[in-house]
Amino acid sequence: MTVKDIVLGxxxxxxxxxxxxxxxxxxxxxxxxxxxxxxxxxxxxxxxCALFPGWIAPYSPTLMLxxxxxxxxxxxxxxxxxxxxxxxxxxxxxxxxxxxxxxxASVLAGGLAGCVIGAVAGIAGGVIDLLLMRxxxxxxxIPGILLALAVAAVLGPNxxxxxxxxxxxxxxxxxxxxxxxxxxxxxxxFITAARSIGMPAPRIFFRHVxxxxxxxxxxxATIGLGTSILSAAGLSFLGLGVIKEIPDWGTLLSQGRGxxxxxxxxxxxxxxxxxxxxxxxxxxGDWLRDRLxxxxxxx
Amino acid sequence: MVVLGALAMVFVIVYLLPGDPVYQIVDPASATPEVIENxxxxxxxxxxxxxxxxxxxxxxxxxxxxxxxxxxxxxxPKIIEHFPATLSLTVCSAVFAAAIGIWLGVLSAIHRNGxxxxxxxxxxxxxxxxxxxxxxxxxxxxxxxxLGWFPAMGSDGWKTLVLPSAALGIIASxxxxxxxxxxxxxxxxxxxxxxxxxxxxxxxxxxYRHALRNALLPALTMIGVLVGDLMAGSVVIETVFxxxxxxxxxxxxxxxxxxxxxxxxxxxxxVVYVLVNLLVDLSYSLVDPRVRKLxxxx
Numbered sequence: 001m002t003v004k005d006i007v008l009g010x011x012x013x014x015x016x017x018x019x020x021x022x023x024x025x026x027x028x029x030x031x032x033x034x035x036x037x038x039x040x041x042x043x044x045x046x047x048x049c050a051l052f053p054g055w056i057a058p059y060s061p062t063l064m065l066x067x068x069x070x071x072x073x074x075x076x077x078x079x080x081x082x083x084x085x086x087x088x089x090x091x092x093x094x095x096x097x098x099x100x101x102x103x104x105a106s107v108l109a110g111g112l113a114g115c116v117i118g119a120v121a122g123i124a125g126g127v128i129d130l131l132l133m134r135x136x137x138x139x140x141x142i143p144g145i146l147l148a149l150a151v152a153a154v155l156g157p158n159x160x161x162x163x164x165x166x167x168x169x170x171x172x173x174x175x176x177x178x179x180x181x182x183x184x185x186x187x188x189x190f191i192t193a194a195r196s197i198g199m200p201a202p203r204i205f206f207r208h209v210x211x212x213x214x215x216x217x218x219x220x221a222t223i224g225l226g227t228s229i230l231s232a233a234g235l236s237f238l239g240l241g242v243i244k245e246i247p248d249w250g251t252l253l254s255q256g257r258g259x260x261x262x263x264x265x266x267x268x269x270x271x272x273x274x275x276x277x278x279x280x281x282x283x284x285g286d287w288l289r290d291r292l293x294x295x296x297x298x299x
Numbered sequence: 300m301v302v303l304g305a306l307a308m309v310f311v312i313v314y315l316l317p318g319d320p321v322y323q324i325v326d327p328a329s330a331t332p333e334v335i336e337n338x339x340x341x342x343x344x345x346x347x348x349x350x351x352x353x354x355x356x357x358x359x360x361x362x363x364x365x366x367x368x369x370x371x372x373x374x375x376p377k378i379i380e381h382f383p384a385t386l387s388l389t390v391c392s393a394v395f396a397a398a399i400g401i402w403l404g405v406l407s408a409i410h411r412n413g414x415x416x417x418x419x420x421x422x423x424x425x426x427x428x429x430x431x432x433x434x435x436x437x438x439x440x441x442x443x444x445x446l447g448w449f450p451a452m453g454s455d456g457w458k459t460l461v462l463p464s465a466a467l468g469i470i471a472s473x474x475x476x477x478x479x480x481x482x483x484x485x486x487x488x489x490x491x492x493x494x495x496x497x498x499x500x501x502x503x504x505x506x507y508r509h510a511l512r513n514a515l516l517p518a519l520t521m522i523g524v525l526v527g528d529l530m531a532g533s534v535v536i537e538t539v540f541x542x543x544x545x546x547x548x549x550x551x552x553x554x555x556x557x558x559x560x561x562x563x564x565x566x567x568x569x570v571v572y573v574l575v576n577l578l579v580d581l582s583y584s585l586v587d588p589r590v591r592k593l594x595x596x597x
Binding site: 031134135137138139141142143144145146147149150153154226230233234237238239240250253254257260261264267268271272274275278279281282283286 | 304305307308309417424425427428429430431432433436437439440444451527528530531532534535538539549550552553554556558561562564565568569572573
């Protein structure tokens with residue numbers, strides 16, 4: 001490496017990414033945009049499965065074909081069949097409903113609760129802030145999955161309880177992020193300006209603080225969707241899921257565990273479905289973060 | 300202090316959420332008020348909540364975690380007996396995660412926006428998106444069923460440790476890759492890197508001797524946080540691989556609704572988690588001279 005290299009760019013890492021591309025920014029369709037679009041399609045398809053499973057699944061998820069037990073994947077059964085002769089693809093399609101519902105509801109509930117705690121702590125400050133944050137720290141000492149396990153075990157497995165259990169584990173993250181956002185926005189000059197012209201506090205909060213503080217929460221929620229689907233699947237896998245005729249992804253996966261040596265497809269496909277949806281959520285979350293935070297744009 | 304708080308949390312979950320425990324023992328419709336009253340006195344639930352909690356906390360702090368309702372075994376000795384298996388699993392997967400995560404994170408920062416970077420980041424994304432139990436099952440399918448290299452279950456010998464550690468470690472490494480990459484990029488933008496290069500230090504030395512050292516601190520914190528996740532993940536992984544360990548105890552207790560065992564393990568892991576993070580905090584001064592200076596100045 002010559003001195004010229006050093007001065008002219010090799011070491012100026014932050015600039016090197018942009019300098020080569022001189023097209024106007026709206027024409028730069030980057031790989032990350034494409035990936036995010038693809039992920040959106042995946043999520044849309046998953047939502048379609050959850051809302052209208054009948055349109056997509058070729059068989060009924062409860063139909064047991066006694067003459068087609070443990071068939072490997074084929075054109076007739078994309079994901080093969082299980083020990084009862086059920087079409088795995090159809091079960092996965094119908095199973096998306098519970099998995100997605102739990103994921104979505106937990107993020108909404110946990111995110112909302114976390115944001116309320118974070119907002120109260122951030123705005124109030126002082127003793128209230130201290131107490132709330134201590135509380136959040138305490139919740140955080142128990143790893144999320146264990147907390148969800150304990151709550152689900154004590155309350156018993158039904159849909160509402162599982163959503164409750166998973167959403168509790170989401171609260172600390174949201175509370176901390178939203179609090180720090182609120183605190184940093186609160187100190188900015190335009191808030192002081194709003195206050196000095198006598199704007200009422202609720203109006204300042206909703207018109208000025210909130211719009212400037214919500215973007216990291218949005219990113220967290222997108223990524224949290226994946227996390228909560230994973231936790232819910234983990235609960236089902238351990239037998240704490242909602243017991244129903246149509247198994248959700250985690251339950252189906254754990255049912256297939258007994259047939260690993262003879263039928264790899266039973267466990268593999270529901271796991272792939274979980275991974276795909278969570279991956280899509282994470283990719284969109286990353287993309288949003290890069291978009292919403294101009295400082296990270298160049299990385 | 301934090302442990303006491305965790306104690307209170309578990310108390311709330313176990314004792315308050317399910318409603319009156321008396322009604323879980325007797326049928327409210329058929330039992331006379333006297334029977335219910337007697338039971339309450341026996342269980343101590345007729346007393347005010349703070350008194351109940353004080354009792355409970357005192358018992359826990361003395362190490363009396365109660366007895367399993369399934370077989371009457373005391374909970375704490377059972378946890379301590381099975382802890383080494385989980386500990387070795389957690390340590391192995393943390394080492395696995397740190398090795399893979401730091402290595403790929405550094406590579407991906409060095410070759411930023413190249414194909415190595417892309418591959419490492421994709422791997423990291425997959426790592427954090429796959430359910431642990433699925434990763435475990437895939438590893439079993441490939442390495443034990445197909446290739447027969449490692450046993451699919453059991454917990455004796457190092458061979459049984461490889462697949463479960465890998466399954467847990469892959470998840471954790473996903474987080475570390477991203478973190479190390481970001482902090483490496485941050486460090487590489489600092490002026491002292493420019494100085495080092497200008498004085499003609501080889502790229503390898505710049506990266507590994509100087510940049511990595513400065514980039515590792517956030518990764519260290521992350522590993523402390525991840526230990527909690529790894530321990531929690533052992534619940535699932537020990538079930539998948541039929542290993543012994545405290546995760547397995549919880550999984551079995553969940554099936555049997557063995558509440559004393561569940562709360563015992565949760566408290567135990569919370570304590571371990573707090574201790575590990577304390578150790579991580581203390582180790583800063585070993586790794587980072589700036590922290591050491593700060594402490595002596597104080």
